[in-house]
Amino acid sequence: MTDHDFEADIGEASVFKCGTVAIVGRPNVGKSTLLNHILGTKLAITSRKAQTTRHRLLGIHTTDDTQYLFVDTPGFQQKHLNALNKGLNKTVTQVLSEVDVVLFVIEPMKLGDADRMVLKLLSETTPTILVVNKLDLMGDKGNLLPLIQDFDLEFPFADIVPVSAKKTLNIEELLTTIRKYLPEQPAIYAEDELTDKNERFLAAELVREKVFRFSGDEIPYSVAVEIEKFEQVGKLRRIFCAVIVDKESQKPMLIGKGGEKLKQISTEARMDMEKLFGGKVYLEVWVKVKGGWADDERALKSLGY
Incomplete structure (x- = not known):
């Protein structure tokens, strides 16, 4: 050579x-x-x-x-x-x-x-x-x-x-x-970065995923998740979030008998958060009704859409 x-x-x-x-x-x-x-x-x-x-x-x-x-x-x-x-x-x-x-x-x-x-x-x-x-x-x-x-x-x-x-x-x-098709240029993000989204966003998404998984077909298209409070003390994250539905009749569907379905949604979401964030999570989830939010430009903007 x-x-x-x-x-x-x-x-x-x-x-x-x-x-x-x-x-x-x-x-x-x-x-x-x-x-x-x-x-x-x-x-x-x-x-x-x-x-x-x-x-x-x-x-x-x-x-x-x-x-x-x-x-x-x-x-x-x-x-x-x-x-x-x-x-x-x-x-x-x-x-x-x-x-x-x-x-x-x-x-x-x-x-x-x-x-x-x-x-x-x-x-x-x-x-x-x-x-x-x-x-x-x-x-x-x-x-x-x-x-x-x-x-x-x-x-x-x-x-x-x-x-x-x-x-x-x-x-x-x-x-x-x-x-083969990417341009030659230096990295834009640090090598240990995974996403440009913050933990607050990711927590809301994980709760929404569990709502999709554990609810019927009539629910997901009219559901959003809003993180109302996100605190971190040491490695513990305390997260409080509302699941927003379109109609009053959808609320009991998400809560379930004796609150069982909402508890299942919350538990599964918390476990995924702990894996993703690498620390303990205290998660509190409740259901709120906000009629017509999916067609309301102001509501969509406030929810990050």
Whole structure:
């Protein structure tokens, strides 16, 4: 090896890349689950119900040579088009105009109308990687090729990577693929930072996730969580929060017989907070009625939407 070759190798090895990566797709394809498995910790809340993600959430993953800034976005949809969901759709389109790379996440099935709706938002000038999620659920992997060909006819994808977010399959291959399209620049955040959101925000999200998990279909679209008080004394966090519902009739559904359901929501949320924050949490949760909040611009603003 000549001195020139040695210098070239050292130069290539020392190249650091850093950039933003939007995770987009129709509701409920596993965008938040994918982010959590890349980060190796639970940051984004998940549930089987559509529109779980309501905020633009930044997840930071730093390696020796790359800092990936993942932006988890709400699922773009045309159902429940109140002021809240119109605002969420606007968030998706705004994110897409600002990032270096887009991950377009689909399930292993035929291209549907909801997928096409998101495809229309994508720009051919931004490198877009087709991520076929839930690979573990595919019986015959041979069915993947026709699916990929269908999508390839619809949009000029830069790359295609099949993964299983839940089983952590092909995640490293996905990261390697993303890195190719990121700009060369120094890290923006410290290597131990996980997100740009504060603990108050994350606590509210974890309570909202448990509401989604333990309540019926009629509840989640009209639920918000407001942290009314957040105190930290040493390693103990004392958190007081209100679950806001749209109708008086929804209140007993969330509280449950003898307060059992609300207790379950609170206990599960507290356990997740203790894992994420690395310390003991005292959590108090109650239910409040605020009619029409999801269509009230002022109410949405006060709740951080």
